[in-house]
Amino acid sequence: MDTDDIIRMMASQGLRITDQRRTLARLFADTPGYLSPKDVYDYMGRFYSGLSFDTVYRNLRLLDELGVLEQVVFEDGVKFKLHCREHDHHHHLICLQCGKTYPLTHCPMEATDVPDDFVIVKHKFEVFGYCGDCAGAETAAGNR
Amino acid sequence: MDTDDIIRMMASQGLRITDQRRTLARLFADTPGYLSPKDVYDYMGRFYSGLSFDTVYRNLRLLDELGVLEQVVFEDGVKFKLHCREHDHHHHLICLQCGKTYPLTHCPMEATDVPDDFVIVKHKFEVFGYCGDCAGAETAAGNR
DNA sequence: ATGAATGCAAAGTCTTTGCATGAAC
DNA sequence: GTTCATGCAAAGACTTTGCATTCAT
Numbered sequence: 001m002d003t004d005d006i007i008r009m010m011a012s013q014g015l016r017i018t019d020q021r022r023t024l025a026r027l028f029a030d031t032p033g034y035l036s037p038k039d040v041y042d043y044m045g046r047f048y049s050g051l052s053f054d055t056v057y058r059n060l061r062l063l064d065e066l067g068v069l070e071q072v073v074f075e076d077g078v079k080f081k082l083h084c085r086e087h088d089h090h091h092h093l094i095c096l097q098c099g100k101t102y103p104l105t106h107c108p109m110e111a112t113d114v115p116d117d118f119v120i121v122k123h124k125f126e127v128f129g130y131c132g133d134c135a136g137a138e139t140a141a142g143n144r
Numbered sequence: 145m146d147t148d149d150i151i152r153m154m155a156s157q158g159l160r161i162t163d164q165r166r167t168l169a170r171l172f173a174d175t176p177g178y179l180s181p182k183d184v185y186d187y188m189g190r191f192y193s194g195l196s197f198d199t200v201y202r203n204l205r206l207l208d209e210l211g212v213l214e215q216v217v218f219e220d221g222v223k224f225k226l227h228c229r230e231h232d233h234h235h236h237l238i239c240l241q242c243g244k245t246y247p248l249t250h251c252p253m254e255a256t257d258v259p260d261d262f263v264i265v266k267h268k269f270e271v272f273g274y275c276g277d278c279a280g281a282e283t284a285a286g287n288r
Numbered sequence: 289a290t291g292a293a294t295g296c297a298a299a300g301t302c303t304t305t306g307c308a309t310g311a312a313c
Numbered sequence: 314g315t316t317c318a319t320g321c322a323a324a325g326a327c328t329t330t331g332c333a334t335t336c337a338t
Contacts, residue, residue, distance in 0.1 A: 016292060016337050037327085052295050057328060059293090075217050077327080093262060102259070108252030108269055115246070117276030118237060125252055125269045132261030160312050160317060181302085196320050201303060203318090221302080 003029040013066045033099025034079035091125040097134035147173040157210045177243025178223035235269040241278035
C-alpha cells in the first residue's frame with residue numbers, strides 16, 4: 001500500500017486531504033514498523049513549524065478508527081502502523097530495534113486446550129527479537 | 145502462596161513489614177486475578193484513611209522488582225498479580241470479567257516458524273474471554 | 289459558503305519525585 | 314538511634330478537549 005492508496009482511503013471515508021495528512025500518509029507508507037505518537041510528531045515537525053501534538057493525536061486516532069492504521073499497546077506505550085492488508089488471521093514477529101514486523105501464519109489457538117466452559121473472546125500472540133539487519137548491526141558493533 | 149508466604153518473602157528481601165504491606169500481601173494472596181493500581185488503592189483505602197496513591201505505586205513497583213508481583217500491560221492500563229509460582233514456562237487464559245487467570249501449558253513457540261536470521265528475545269501469548277462463572281452470570285443476566 | 293482541520297491553551301489522567309514526619313528494626 | 318516507609322504536595326509524561334482561525338471542498 002503506497003501513499004496514494006492511503007490518501008484515497010482517507011478521502012473515500014470523507015476526510016479532507018490536507019497537506020499534513022498527505023505527509024502523514026507518506027510517513028506510514030514508507031515505514032515498515034511501528035511508530036509512537038512522538039515519532040510521528042518529530043517527523044512531522046520537520047515540515048510544519050507550528051505543529052501541535054493534539055493534531056497528531058487526533059489524526060492517529062481518526063485513522064485508527066477508520067481502519068487505516070492499527071494501534072498496539074506495548075510496554076513502553078502506544079504505537080501505530082499501517083493496518084495489515086492481509087485478510088486472513090495472522091500474528092507478528094516484531095523487531096525491537098527497527099520496529100519492522102513480519103507476518104506469522106501459525107496461529108497458536110489451534111493447538112491450545114481451553115476448558116469447555118471458558119468463552120474465548122480474543123487472543124494475543126507476538127514474538128519479539130531482532131531482525132537480520134538489526135541483529136547483524138548489533139553483533140558488528142559488539143565486535144569493535 | 146498465602147499471606148504469610150508473601151510477608152516472609154518481603155521480609156527476606158529486607159523490606160520492613162508495615163501494617164499496610166501486610167494488608168497488601170493479604171489482598172494479593174486472596175485475589176486470583178489482576179489488580180490495577182486503582183483497584184489496590186480502593187481496597188487499601190477502606191483500611192487506611194490517609195492513604196496516598198504514591199505509596200500504593202511505590203509498593204507495587206517494589207514488589208514487582210522483587211519478583212513478588214508481576215506487572216502486565218493491558219490495553220486499559222497496567223495491572224498486577226502474584227508472580228506465578230510455576231517454574232516451567234507457561235501462558236495464561238484471562239477472564240475479562242473477574243480477571244482470574246488459568247495457566248496454559250501449550251507454548252506456541254514450538255510450532256512457530258521464524259526466519260533463520262531473526263534472533264528471538266521474548267514472546268507474548270495471552271487468551272482473553274469469560275470464565276465459567278462469569279460467562280454463566282452474563283448469560284443469566286441476558287435472559288432476564 | 290460551509291463544515292472540517294488546525295493551533296493554542298488548558299485541563300485531565302496516570303505516575304513519579306522531594307521532603308518532612310513517623311514507624312520498623 | 315538508624316534507616317526505611319509513609320503522606321503530602323508538587324511536578325512530570327502522555328493524552329484529550331474547547332474554542333477561534335484557517336483551509337478543503
